Amino acid sequence: MEEIKSKIQKIKEDALFKIEKATNSKEIEELRIHYLGKKSELINFSKQLGTLSSNERPIVGAFINETKKAIEDLIETKKKEIEIIELNQKLHSEKIDITLPGRINKIGVKHPLRIILEEIEDIFLGLGFAIEEGPEIDTEYYNFKSMNFEDDHPARDAQDTFYINEKVLFRTHTSPVQARTMHKMKPNPIRVICPGRVFRRDNIDATHSVQFHQVEGLVVDKNVKFSDLVGILQLFSQKMFGESTKIRLRPSFFPFTEPSAEVDVSCIFCMGKGCPFCKHSGWLEILGAGCVHPNVLRMGGYDPEIFTGWAFGMGVERIALLKYQINDIRLFMENDIRFLHQFK
C-alpha cells in the first residue's frame, strides 16, 4: 500500500511541478490529459483499487481523490492565469494607430443663403409670422401696380425688370406676395414673412447679380403702429445679429409704404465703433421698411380707415455677404463645393 501511495505521491509532485511550469493553454491541456485523462496513471490506480484490501481501499481511494483534486485545482488556477496572459498578448498584437482618420459618412452642407434664410424664418416663426410664398414669375399688376408703383414713374428705375411680355415679368422683389396674401386673407389679420428669389436686369459682377433672395414681412391688423414696426425690427436684429445690436431708421421712399424707412443695424464687426466693413460709420444698411401705403391696403381689399399695417424687406445675399465676409456675390450662384463646404 505504501508503495502505491508513494507512487501516487510521486505522480502528484511530478504533475504539480510540470503544471506550475506550463506557459500556454495547449501545454496545460496536454498535462490535464496526461495526468487526469482516461488513460492516465491515476485513473489506472483507481481501476486497481479492487485489488486492495478493504482496509487499504478507502485510504488509497481518498489519497487518489485528494491528488486528483490538487492537480485539477492547480490546472484551473494555471489556466486562468494563462488565459489572461494570452488575451493580453492577443490584445497587444491588435494595437492600431488611433490617430489615423476615422471613416466619415459624408453629410451634405446647407447653402450659406439657406442658413441665413432659415435663421430669418425661424426667428419670425417664433414671433408668430407664418411663411407665405408667391410665384417667381408674376404679373405686372402684382409686382408694380398693386404695390402702388405709378405707370411711367421713376420709382420703377430702381427695379430694372425682365419682362416676358407687357403684363408678365420676373418679379423684382418679394413685395407682390404682400398683395397676394392680402387677397387671400382679407378681411382677416395678417402676420407673415415671404421669402423668395427675385430678379433684376443688371450686369453681373462682384457686387451685382441678376438674381437674389429677399424676405418680405407684412403685418395688417387694426391699430398697428409705426413704433410696433420699430419694435419688431429691433427684436429681429437682436436675435439675428446678437443681443447687443441696435437699429437706426432713416427716412426713405418706397411707393408701397408711407412713412418709409431704411433700417441700419449697428455694425456686427465693430459693434458700432467704426471699421472698414461699415465704412467707418458704425452702421450697416440691412432693411427697408414702412407703414403699408393706404393705396396698397385698399387694392388688397382692406379699408385703410380701419386697418393699418407695416411691411419690411431685406436682402438675404446682403446679410450673408456681411456675416461671412464674402467679397463676391457670384460665389453664391457658382456653387463651388470648396466654397459650400466652408458653411458646415
Place this chain on the structure above:
Amino acid sequence: MNISYEWLKELVDINVEVEEIAKKFYLSGIEVAGIKETGIETDNIVVGEIKEIKKHPEADNLFVLKVDAGNIKQIITNLSTLKEGDKILVALEGAKLKSGLEVKKTKIKNIDSEGILVRWEDLGFELKGDYAIFIEKEVKNGKLYSEIASFKDKVIEVELTANRGDCLGMIGISREVVAQFDARKKDISTAYKTIKEKASDIFSVEINTPNCKRYCGAVIKNVVIKPSPLWMQLRLVKAGIRPINNIVDITNYVMLECNQPLHAFDMDKINSKKIIVRNGKKDEILKTLDNVERKIIEDDIIIADPEKGQCIGGIMGGSISEVTENTKNVFLEAAFFKHQNIRRTSKRLGLRSESSYRFERIIDLANVDTALKRALYYFDKLGIGEICEGIIDVYPQKWEEPVIKVTQEWINNKLGSDITSEEMKKILVSLGFNVKVDNNEFTIYVPSWRNDVSIKEDIAEEIARIYGYNNIKPTVYPSVNCALLTPFQKFSRDIRYLLYGLGCDETMNLSFVGDYLFNKMRLSKDDKLRDIVRMDIQLSDEYQGMRNSLIPGLIRTVSFNLNRQNRSLSLFEIGYVSKPDPKNELPIETLNCGVALAGIKYFKDHTQEEERYDFYDIKGIVEQIISYARVNASYRESNYSYLHPYRQANILVDNKEIGLIGELHPLIAKNFDIETECYLLEINLNLLFEYHNSKIKYSEIPKFPSSERDLALIVPEKINSETILKVVRESNIDILRNVRIFDIYRGENIPSGHYSIAINMEFNKIRETLTDKEVDIALEKILKNLESKCEAKLR
C-alpha cells in the same frame, strides 16, 4: 445731385459745418454718398490772353500759342477750339496741379513750351476732359486765378429718392436745411431792367397738347455771347455741368438753382416768331442738338414753329434753333411738361438729360415763371442783352393748392408717438406748408413744389422725418398667432434635411437658362426642356428665360466643379421651376428637387478602396425620398435624349410620373467637359406631396422568432427585378414580412438571355410560433407564382 456748400450759404443763413449738414441729410431721408473738396492751393496759375495761334511745325495735332500772361509766354497745346483773343487759365513754371504734376519749362518736338493750359480737373474738380477754362475779357492778363473767384469749396454728393424731385434744385435743398436746422432762408431776387419793347409784341406761344401744362417765354435782344463769369462757371462745374457760354450757362445755372429746366432758342431761326407746343406727328423726324435724326411719335411733346418741329420738349433741343456764336436774339423757354410723357420719350430715345431727369420727377408748376424771371435777372446782371418787357405765360389750368386734413391724434396713433400739436405745426411750417390748427385738427396746404405729399400718411412721414424716426420709442405689438410651417413647407424642409443626411451638398443655381445650355445638351428643337418662359429681351443665349427643370443648372454646376478639380460631387437643389401654360397668363410653377452625383464616392484610404458613384447610388436616394413620403413608386424605362439610353427611368407614383433618374449621356457629358459618370435625379415635390402619406401608425413588433428562406431563380432578361418582387409581394402570403434581393448573377451555367436572381424572404407570425410546414406551403405558393408569371426556374 451735388450740393456746393458755398452756394448753399448764399441761400440759407446758416453757420454749421458741412459734415453736420450731411449727417442731418442722411438721417432725414437724403442719402449722402460723400463729401468732396474742390480747389487746390498753388501759385503761378494766371489769366492769359491768346495773342497768336500757330500749328506746330512737327506735329499735326499740336498748336503753338503766344499767350499774354502778364508777359508773353509760349505754350504748346492740343486744344483745337481756341481763338486768338480768348482768355484762359494757364499754369506757368512752378505751378502744382491736383495730379501732383509740377509745371516746368519743356521742349515738345523741338519747340519750347513755358506752361500748360489749365483744365478743370487740374484744379481739383470732377469734370473730366480737355476743356480750357475761359475767362471774361474784362479780367486783366496775368491776374492770379485765386483772386478772380474762390475755387475752394466742399461739395455734398446726395442721392435722392424718386419722390424728392423738389430737392433737385439748390432752393429745394435750402428748404430742407431751413427745416432741419431751424435756419433762416435768404431772399433771392427776380428784379431786372427791361427795354420798352414788349415780349408779347414780338413773340407768341400756343399750347396744343394737354401734355404741356404751362409754357413761359421771354425775349432778349442783341445778346453778346461770351464766357460766363468764373463764379458761375465754378458752380456749374461743381454740379458736374460743363460751362459753354453765358446764355447756355444761365439756363443750366437757373435749372440747378430753381429746379426748372430752361431752353434758349436762337429767335431768328423760329419761323413766324411763334412757338406751338404740340404732340408729335406721324412720321415726323427731328434733328436734335447732337445731330441725330430722331423718329417722333405722337406721345412726344414737340416744341415747333408753324412750319416745323424745333425741339423735343423737355428732352433735347433741336439743331436748327441752337444758340451759336452768331446768335443775336434769344427766346428763352421755361415750361412744365407731363412727367409720364417725358419719361416714355426719354426711355424710348435713350436720351437722359439733366432736364428730362427733372421733368420726370415733376417740377414746380406754380413757379415756372419765377424761374424764368430769375434767369432774366442773370441776363441783366451779366449784361448780356436787352430784355423785352413782360413775359409770355400760357397757363391753361392753374395749379390748385392741395388741402389735407388730419388730427394730432391720428398722426400719433399712426406713428406710436407722443408729439405735441405745436411741434407738429412747427415742423410743417418750416417745410413750407401752410397750417391752420383748430382744436388739434390740422388743415394743411401743400406747397406747389411738394408733389410727393397728398395724403395724411405723407404728413405723418414729414413730421416723423423731421422729428426723427429714432426718437419714436419702439413698442411690441402683441401676437396671439400660432405660426407654423405649412404641411408642404415642412415636407420640403424634411426632404432637404434628408438629402443633407444622405451626403448631398445644397446648391442654388442660376434660374436663367437658354439655347447655349440646350445646344450643349444636344436637345432636339422640340425637346420639352426648351419649352421655357422666355423674356422679351434676352441678355444672351445663356439668359433667355426661366428654367423649367433643375437638371440643366445641375449639369452646369457639376461641370464647373469638375473643371476646378473638385472630384467628388453629390449636389442637390430644391427650387422653383416654371412651365409655360398656354391657358393662363402665368406659367405653372412647381417646387422641384434635383440631385446630381458625379466622380468619386469614396477616396481610397486605409479603410477602403476608391469607389465611384454608380446608378444605384442615385436610385438609393430616390428610394429614401419615396420612403419618407410613404408612397409606393415604380420605375418605367424612359427615353430622354440627354441620358444614357439604357440607364434612365421615370419615377411613377400611382402611375403618375413624378420625376426621372438616369445617367448623363456620355456625349453630353463630354460637351460639358465632364469626364466621369454623372447621375441625375429630378422629382416634382408638389406632385409627390399630393400622394404622400404623413400618417404614421404603429404596428406590433413580433414576439416570436422569424424564419428565413432563400430562393435562387433563373429568369429571362425581359423580366426585371421589380416584377419579381411584385409577384412575391402580391402572392397574398400573410406571414411574409420582408423580401429582398441579395444576388444577381449572369454568366457560366446560366442560359443565354437569362439571369439568376437570389431573393431572401422573412416569414413571421406576430402572436404565435411559425411552423416549418406553414413556411413551406407559403414558399411553394410563391414559387408557383414566379414560375407562371415570371417564367422563373429554380436554379
